[in-house]
Amino acid sequence: MIVFDSVVKRRGERHVLTGVSCEARPGRVTGFLGANGAGKSSALRILLGLDRATSGRALIGGVPYARMRDPMRTVGAVLDGSGAHRSRTGRAHLRWLAYAAGVPVDRVEEVLADVGLAEAAGRRVGSYSLGMGRRLGVAAALLGDPPVLVLDEPVNGLDPQGIRWIRTMVRSRAAQGHTVLLSSHLMAELEETVDDVVIIDRGRVVAQGTLTEVTGAHRTLESAFFQLTGAEDGR
Template sequence: MLTINSLVKRRGSQQILSGISFEARPGRVTGFLGPNGAGKSSTLRILLGLDRATSGSALIQGKPYAELHHPLATVGAALDGSGAHPMRTGRAHLRWIARAAGLPRSRVEEVLELTGLSDAAGKRVRNYSLGMGKRLGMAAALLGDPDILILDEPVNGLDPEGIRWIRTFLRKRAESGHTVLLSSHLMGELAETVDDVVIIKQGTIVAAGTLQEVIGRHSSLEEAFFALTMEKAGDGV
């Protein structure tokens, strides 16, 4: 369970998040949608304890990230890129994370297999394509077999096969009772994967609910998204 409550983030005079609240529940895939620069990544970074909130809270199973006893067994996160040093091999990257989390080395080979990276594991990360980097990020997120997955633009840069794999994988994850929160700006991909939708625009939530509730009388999620985000932009002009 992820709980975001009245979250505000200011950086200098810039207001990035203006008091947003939403939840991501177990057994469901929650899609966090919004245009670039709407505050999606900032929200996820605050949730993971990487950035500080100006006020409000972002809790994981009721606790801030820094208070989790086994963070990697609780939350798996994949943000920008692979999150690895370019000069390290994919395997070496996963091995140090496994060591930090007290996981056996065999687990590294398991997630490499799971994400289809076994053959590329000995290559340095700087030689990876965008899709391979994403897979490595996923592999790192899955190391601790966490209850919760937090993924920033997970399908970005993946080939059709990779997108299909992610979609099926996340569905299975949710069906077995796990919590999945993913951000995206790709409506088509999202509509087929998510149960719940949260739409953010300029640091404010403009819609939240089940996929059906958010689509409402619109013909598709994409239509609903543009109707909701444009409307607001129109008001400002």
């Protein structure tokens, strides 16, 4: 379970987040949706211990990220690409992460196969396409087989095959009882993927609930988003 409890983030006089409260539950895929600059990435950085909230709490399994004893086996996350050095091979990058986290090295080959990178594992990361880089990032997130998965803009820049792969992967994780939180500004791409929706606008949560509850009388999630935020487009 992921919980944001009245999270506030200020930078100088500017409020980046204003009392954000929402949750992502086990066994469900939750879409954390908003236009670029709405505060999604700031909230996720606080959740993952990369930034500090001015006030409020962000918890995973009831614990702040900074207090986790074994974070790789608790939460897997992808925020900014794969995080791999361009000169390393995909396999070497994952082996280094596994060694650092105390994960058995055999797990590397398992996740490479799971994300469809087994044949490209010996290539240098610098030669990877955008989609391959995203798959490598997900492989790293899955190394510890964590019960919680957090992905920031996972389908951005992916081709249709990559989008289908992400959709299948996260639905499978949720079916196993895991918690999945997806951040995106691409409403249409997540409509067939998510169970629950949190919409954030200008640092505030403006709607949350099941997909059906949030869309309500609106024809699509995208139209509901525009109505709730007053956004001119979804980018």
